[in-house]
Amino acid sequence: MNYLSTRGHPDRKRFCEILLEGLAPDGGLYLPEQYPQVDAATLAKWRVLPYAELAFEILSLYIDDIPPADLKAICAKTYTAEVFGTDEIVPLRELEDGVYLEALSNGPTLAFKDMAMQLLGNLFEYELARRGAELNILGATSGDTGSAAEYAMRGKKGVRVFMTSPDGRMSPFQQAQMFSLQDENIHNIAITGVFDDCQDIVKAVSNDLGFKRKYRIGTVNSINWARLLAQVVYYFAGYFQATASNDKPVSFTVPSGNFGNVCAGHVARSMGLPIQTLVVATNENDVLDEFFRTGVYRVRAAVDTHETSSPSMDISKASNFERFVFDLVGRDAAKLRKLFVDDLGLQGSFDLSADPAFKQAAERFGFKSGRSTHADRLATIRDTEKRFATLVDPHTADGLKAAREQLVPGVPMVVLETALPIKFAATLVEALGAEPARPKKFEGIEALPKRVVKLPADAEAVKAYIAENCD
Numbered sequence: 001m002n003y004l005s006t007r008g009h010p011d012r013k014r015f016c017e018i019l020l021e022g023l024a025p026d027g028g029l030y031l032p033e034q035y036p037q038v039d040a041a042t043l044a045k046w047r048v049l050p051y052a053e054l055a056f057e058i059l060s061l062y063i064d065d066i067p068p069a070d071l072k073a074i075c076a077k078t079y080t081a082e083v084f085g086t087d088e089i090v091p092l093r094e095l096e097d098g099v100y101l102e103a104l105s106n107g108p109t110l111a112f113k114d115m116a117m118q119l120l121g122n123l124f125e126y127e128l129a130r131r132g133a134e135l136n137i138l139g140a141t142s143g144d145t146g147s148a149a150e151y152a153m154r155g156k157k158g159v160r161v162f163m164t165s166p167d168g169r170m171s172p173f174q175q176a177q178m179f180s181l182q183d184e185n186i187h188n189i190a191i192t193g194v195f196d197d198c199q200d201i202v203k204a205v206s207n208d209l210g211f212k213r214k215y216r217i218g219t220v221n222s223i224n225w226a227r228l229l230a231q232v233v234y235y236f237a238g239y240f241q242a243t244a245s246n247d248k249p250v251s252f253t254v255p256s257g258n259f260g261n262v263c264a265g266h267v268a269r270s271m272g273l274p275i276q277t278l279v280v281a282t283n284e285n286d287v288l289d290e291f292f293r294t295g296v297y298r299v300r301a302a303v304d305t306h307e308t309s310s311p312s313m314d315i316s317k318a319s320n321f322e323r324f325v326f327d328l329v330g331r332d333a334a335k336l337r338k339l340f341v342d343d344l345g346l347q348g349s350f351d352l353s354a355d356p357a358f359k360q361a362a363e364r365f366g367f368k369s370g371r372s373t374h375a376d377r378l379a380t381i382r383d384t385e386k387r388f389a390t391l392v393d394p395h396t397a398d399g400l401k402a403a404r405e406q407l408v409p410g411v412p413m414v415v416l417e418t419a420l421p422i423k424f425a426a427t428l429v430e431a432l433g434a435e436p437a438r439p440k441k442f443e444g445i446e447a448l449p450k451r452v453v454k455l456p457a458d459a460e461a462v463k464a465y466i467a468e469n470c471d
């Protein structure tokens with residue numbers, strides 16, 4: 001399997017070459033040259049597999065530069081009941097007639113990002129050992145991504161994590177999750193500033209090519225192909241749990257921010273999994289809902305990006321969206337470049353409303369969308385608690401609302417549960433007047449000793465800290 005760039009760069013790469021990389025050299029995103037097709041016999045064989053073996057089968061179609069026995073061992077080590085809480089790994093439960101919740105958030109940090117990040121940690125350790133190399137991961141987080149990365153990389157050989165976060169701006173629970181890690185290879189850096197300052201620092205350090213090379217700086221952001229690939233697996237697992245045979249269509253609703261999660265659904269559907277509809281659920285930051293309704297993709301300015309009660313979906317642009325648009329325009333790299341380089345660069349938007357390709361988003365690729373507000377989230381959280389005695393987090397609530405608007409009788413609708421309610425306790429208290437119960441292993445974490453340094457919002461200070469902690 002070879003990988004290409006959405007922007008037409010002539011080079012082709014193998015999986016392990018792009019594993020440790022971010023963007024392609026031309027600024028594009030990596031995609032496989034084609035999506036392997038899965039036939040009925042294969043689906044029948046996969047239906048009965050435990051999650052780790054299903055993951056191995058799917059990953060094998062995309063990874064041919066890791067010996068199968070090694071890849072199998074990596075999958076088996078990653079997807080265990082011990083780490084993810086159940087033998088099913090992603091258990092499905094029916095909430096009401098035809099509406100299901102697929103639990104993706106029972107991993108170490110209680111959000112779906114663990115599903116991919118835990119695999120990435122093991123793949124990184126394997127590949128770095130094979131190369132005799134080291135990697136220093138530099139990131140910026142306001143919550144879920146940073147903690148998922150730290151829990152995936154803690155104690156891993158060859159990897160250090162330097163995670164910046166805005167001082168005092170994460171929830172006490174999220175802070176405690178990250179700062180209580182005592183592993184020597186995990187460095188929490190609280191920046192006196194806001195999240196944008198942290199992102200600017202990461203950019204500035206990455207743009208210093210000399211420093212980047214000398215200290216082997218890498219990232220684990222959501223455009224990483226390996227993360228997306230890991231997420232393809234739970235669409236298959238959800239499909240198998242929602243159906244008794246492989247001729248039944250199923251729809252999925254996905255709480256969306258950077259379009260990483262739902263893009264994995266697009267890949268699963270493109271491989272031949274019988275997915276009828278992929279519903280993209282957004283909050284007030286509705287860049288994606290606007291596109292699927294109108295054909296116009298309009299990136300928001302920082303001042304037009306709302307701080308909402310489903311904060312992991314607060315995006316101004318969707319960094320994985322380019323992958324889907326590449327398929328939508330028939331993999332025409334010149335056309336893709338015009339949209340993402342020329343149009344977005346010049347005017348901050350592109351318009352496909354008059355292009356025949358736009359109709360394909362719904363008709364051929366099965367996309368629909370929905371949007372929620374803070375009031376919708378509170379109402380959904382209350383209603384779900386009252387009618388089904390089930391607590392959902394604000395992101396999953398955004399999904400449930402959009403799902404109900406797109407229900408088709410006879411077609412199961414699987415809503416991806418992207419976080420546990422305890423991570424967003426303040427909104428649960430606002431909706432229900434009480435804190436959600438906390439899993440035992442997180443009781444009292446706010447009181448644990450914290451491992452964190454405070455630095456000014458200054459890239460030079462962060463560089464100095466990295467240099468000091470690199471031998």
Ligand SMILES: *Cc1c(COP(=O)(O)O)cnc(C)c1O
Pocket residue numbers: 111112113144145222255256257258259260261262312313395418419
């Ligand atoms: C990251 C995240 C999302 C958004 O996922 P994307 O892949 O960026 O679309 C939704 N919900 C939660 C809880 C998240 O952490």
